[in-house]
Amino acid sequence: xxxxxxxxxxxNQIAAGxxxxxxxxxLKELVENAIDAxxxxxxxxxxxxxxxxxxxxxxxxxxxxxxxxxxxDRHATSKLPSDDLLEINYLGFRGEALPAIGSVARLTxxxxxxxxxxxxxxxxxxxxxxxxxxxxxxxxxxxxxxxIFFATPARLKFLKSAQTExxxxxxxxxxxxxxxxxxxFTLMADGRQRLNLPAGLTQGDLFDAHLERLAVILGKDFxxxxxxxxxxxxxxxxYGYIGVPTFNRGNALAQYLFVNGRPVxxxxxxxxxxxxYQDFLAPNRHPYVVLFLExxxxxxxxxVHPAKAEVRFRDSGLVRGLMVGALKHxxxxxxxxxxxxxxxxxxxxFQAGGYRSINVRPPMTYSGNGGGSYGAAYALQEDxxxxxxxxxxxxxxxxxxxxxxxxxxxxxxxxxxRSHPLGVARAQVHETYIVAQTGDGIVIVDQHAAHERLVYExxxxxxxEGGIARQILLIPExxxxxxxxxxxxxxxxPELADLGLVLESFGGNSIVVREVPALLGDTDVVGLxxxxxxxxxxxxxxxxxxxxxxxxxxxxxxHGAVRAGRRLNGAEMNAILRQMEVTPHAxxxxxxxxxxxxxxxxxIERLFGRR
Numbered sequence: 001x002x003x004x005x006x007x008x009x010x011x012n013q014i015a016a017g018x019x020x021x022x023x024x025x026x027l028k029e030l031v032e033n034a035i036d037a038x039x040x041x042x043x044x045x046x047x048x049x050x051x052x053x054x055x056x057x058x059x060x061x062x063x064x065x066x067x068x069x070x071x072x073d074r075h076a077t078s079k080l081p082s083d084d085l086l087e088i089n090y091l092g093f094r095g096e097a098l099p100a101i102g103s104v105a106r107l108t109x110x111x112x113x114x115x116x117x118x119x120x121x122x123x124x125x126x127x128x129x130x131x132x133x134x135x136x137x138x139x140x141x142x143x144x145x146x147x148i149f150f151a152t153p154a155r156l157k158f159l160k161s162a163q164t165e166x167x168x169x170x171x172x173x174x175x176x177x178x179x180x181x182x183x184x185f186t187l188m189a190d191g192r193q194r195l196n197l198p199a200g201l202t203q204g205d206l207f208d209a210h211l212e213r214l215a216v217i218l219g220k221d222f223x224x225x226x227x228x229x230x231x232x233x234x235x236x237x238x239y240g241y242i243g244v245p246t247f248n249r250g251n252a253l254a255q256y257l258f259v260n261g262r263p264v265x266x267x268x269x270x271x272x273x274x275x276x277y278q279d280f281l282a283p284n285r286h287p288y289v290v291l292f293l294e295x296x297x298x299x300x301x302x303x304v305h306p307a308k309a310e311v312r313f314r315d316s317g318l319v320r321g322l323m324v325g326a327l328k329h330x331x332x333x334x335x336x337x338x339x340x341x342x343x344x345x346x347x348x349x350f351q352a353g354g355y356r357s358i359n360v361r362p363p364m365t366y367s368g369n370g371g372g373s374y375g376a377a378y379a380l381q382e383d384x385x386x387x388x389x390x391x392x393x394x395x396x397x398x399x400x401x402x403x404x405x406x407x408x409x410x411x412x413x414x415x416x417x418r419s420h421p422l423g424v425a426r427a428q429v430h431e432t433y434i435v436a437q438t439g440d441g442i443v444i445v446d447q448h449a450a451h452e453r454l455v456y457e458x459x460x461x462x463x464x465e466g467g468i469a470r471q472i473l474l475i476p477e478x479x480x481x482x483x484x485x486x487x488x489x490x491x492x493x494p495e496l497a498d499l500g501l502v503l504e505s506f507g508g509n510s511i512v513v514r515e516v517p518a519l520l521g522d523t524d525v526v527g528l529x530x531x532x533x534x535x536x537x538x539x540x541x542x543x544x545x546x547x548x549x550x551x552x553x554x555x556x557x558x559h560g561a562v563r564a565g566r567r568l569n570g571a572e573m574n575a576i577l578r579q580m581e582v583t584p585h586a587x588x589x590x591x592x593x594x595x596x597x598x599x600x601x602x603x604i605e606r607l608f609g610r611r
Contacts, residue, residue, distance in 0.1 A: 020100050022159060023050025023148055024168035029097035030143050031176055034058035035183065037141065040199065044173065044187040049165030051156075054145040062140050063111040065120040065132040072109065072124050074099045098143075102129065104155070105148040111141040126151040170194060174217050175263040178256055178290060181213040211241060214290055218254070221247070222288055227334050229291065231326035234318060236295045238326050243288030244334055245280035246587060246594045255289040259300060259311050266311055269293070272320045276327035279456075280585055281592035293319070332584045421581050422596070425573035431565045434573045441600040443577075447568065449589035450580055456590050457583050458519055459499075468500035471518040477525040479511045485533035486511055492536060503529070 020026045027050060034042045037060025047053035063071060074096060101107050102124030112119030119137030123130045149156040159165060166189055177185045177197050187195035197216055200209035215223035226241035243254075257269045269291070277287050301312040313319045417424035422445070423438035434445040462468045481489065489496075490505040500517030513525050520528075568576075580586040580595070589595055605611045 020104060020148070022168060023054060023165050024172045026050070026097075026101050026105075026145060026148060027054055027056065027169050028172040028176070029101070030054070030056040030145075031173060033097065033143075034060055034141065035176065035180060037061045039140065039183065041184040042186075044185070044195075046166065046169060046187065046189045048190070049159075049162035050145075050169050051148055051159060051162065051165060052146065054148070055142065057140065057142045059138070059140040062113040062116070062119075064113055064116070068109060068111055068120050068122050068132050069129070072098045072102055072107070072122060072129050099124070101145055101148075102126075104151045106146040106150065108144040108146075109141065110135050110137050110144075112137045112139050114139040166194075175256060175258075178210070178213060178217060179258045179261045179263060179292065181209040210290075210292075214241060218288065218290075225288075227330045229326050229330045231322055231329070233322045235299070236293065236318065236322050238291060238293050238322055240289075240291035242291070242327060242330060244587065245277060245287065245331070245585070245592050248281060248285045248287050248592055250284065250286070252286040255286065256291070257289070258292045259302070260294055260297070261292075262302060262311070264311050268313065268316050268320060269323065272323035273327065275320075276324045276331070279590060280331065280588055285592045291323070293323075295319075334585070334587070420577065422577040425570055425577060428568055428573060431567045434568070434576065436573075436577055438598070441598060441604065443596050443598050445576065445580070445596040446589075446594075447566070447573075447576065449593055450576055450586065450595040452589050453586050453595060454576070454579050454583055455519055457585065459517065462519070463499070467498065469518040470500045470502060470515040471520075472515050473513065473525070477513040478506055479513065479526050479529050481509050481511060481530065481533055483509050485509075485530075485537070488536040489529065489533050496532070501528075501532075 020029075023046070027044065027046075031042055031044070034056060037058060039058035039060035041059050043055075043057045045053065045055040098107065098109065103126065106126075107124040108121060109124075110119055110121035116139075119135050120132040121135045121137075122132050149159070169189075170187065173185060173187055173195060177183070177195075181200040184199040185195060185197040186193065197213065200212055211223060211226065214226070222241075222243065225244050225247040227244060229238060229240050229242055231238045252270065255270065255273060257264055257266060257273075259266070259269075273287065273289050273291075281287065295313075299314045301314075417437045418439040421438070422443050423436035425434050425436045426442075427435040428447075429435055429444075432447060434447055434450075436443045436445065459468060486505065486509045489503065489511055493502075493504055496503060500515070500519070501513070502515035503511050503513045506512040511529060513529060516523060516525060516528075587595060602611060
């Protein structure tokens with residue numbers, strides 16, 4: 001077998017295969033060049049998803065005729081003045097984009113320096129270049145790409161539909177626009193404007209400018225549910241916005257991560273986001289995230305991927321720690337805040353009357369001793385086995401309320417609902433939902449989801465303070481499991497004891513439980529241990545349970561929470577509301593579902609045609 005050098009045109013086509021995966025990747029390279037040229041306005045035109053035409057026009061610094069001819073040669077760049085690959089301060093630096101595109105498409109570059117007498121253009125088609133030729137042109141550069149992959153028809157066959165390719169192109173531009181709110185972007189596709197992103201109008205700091213741009217791209221809902229993030233550590237700076245946990249989606253497409261202004265898809269950064277949200281979202285739900293990481297150039301290598309989509313950090317542990325800590329702090333600062341879209345979705349579910357017949361029963365009035373009336377329609381089925389009596393002791397509600405019936409005078413109740421963010425309880429509906437009146441609307445609380453979060457946070461706090469208090473069972477509970485499950489649980493007995501659950505092997509496939517966390521109260525011990533056995537099946541044996549604290553405590557909290565179907569008195573309901581107001585992350589349960597919906601009075605009035 002003879003070794004030979006490849007011809008230049010084939011070398012360029014191979015390079016094009018690495019750099020120009022599809023029209024969107026070619027467009028990204030061209031727009032990055034425009035940003036590097038200090039353009040303040042970038043206009044884009046696409047036809048057929050970019051397959052037949054891509055035009056990028058900018059008002060940047062432009063090029064002379066000599067620079068223009070060099071720019072279309074391989075490995076020609078103005079962005080490595082010191083020849084140091086660890087001092088890369090530009091988006092484009094490899095010097096491959098223009099020649100790679102010119103090797104598989106018909107490329108025309110027209111450019112003019114500010115103050116120059118005229119512009120110049122050069123044409124590259126299938127790797128062959130012609131020019132430069134004088135041409136009238138305003139200061140800046142215009143790059144036209146026609147018939148991409150005409151020189152490599154096999155690549156053309158692998159492109160998706162025009163609409164799919166256009167969606168990739170729009171995503172690429174939106175990512176660059178997020179990082180550069182000071183630049184105006186427009187995109188026309190097949191004669192229709194698809195993007196119009198004016199430069200930031202906010203006369204404030206970078207935070208305001210970014211949020212203004214993000215509101216246009218991601219929508220007003222993101223702006224309304226965004227939490228600011230800002231942190232610095234050892235020369236690293238992290239800033240941006242993240243969504244409250246209840247504002248989430250079923251995939252990770254709304255996670256935008258930038259390193260020194262460069263959009264990246266990095267596993268380390270994505271893993272840090274998952275770690276920060278692990279207490280608040282189910283595994284199949286993903287948060288909205290837009291984060292910008294800035295660090296010294298020598299602390300990151302951006303030259304590890306042909307398309308510059310991945311980076312490598314010198315100190316990955318420092319980066320991950322900064323991200324996880326900053327995101328958790330921002331989520332803690334949110335307190336009990338829930339997504340505004342929860343209320344919008346609730347309002348959309350309401351129907352005006354008249355569609356169906358509703359059997360209305362007279363409301364039952366809840367009254368405590370002393371005449372305090374909540375005027376609440378419990379809508380109870382008259383089943384003597386359901387719920388607790390209004391004055392029964394709340395033994396399994398940790399520190400929620402005295403066991404005596406509510407005796408708060410009605411005058412105090414009326415005054416209090418305006419002074420509490422979540423208002424004052426007025427009713428319990430279907431023994432599952434607490435209805436509270438606030439100063440300007442109502443709040444509907446899912447009692448199980450809310451109390452589950454309260455128990456969970458209480459358990460985490462107890463662990464941090466040295467341990468969870470335990471309660472000895474009067475009669476130890478013997479539980480039969482299958483052999484693998486019994487072995488898993490018994491092997492983790494010392495760690496479970498630290499979490500307040502004391503158990504041991506009882507011979508064969510049995511487990512005996514002697515103590516449970518006191519916070520759980522009167523819980524279903526059998527169901528709890530069986531659920532824990534299932535959880536342990538997915539835990540790596542090399543990991544301690546404290547490494548998977550969220551999973552284990554989440555299971556414990558779920559069993560210790562007030563169940564749907566339990567009737568609560570007024571004091572118990574109000575105690576849940578008050579604890580939610582002072583508990584971090586009380587706006588969502590451990591699985592990311594909202595714990596309450598808030599409806600403003602003006603929204604309720606719209607439902608009834610009053611507005």
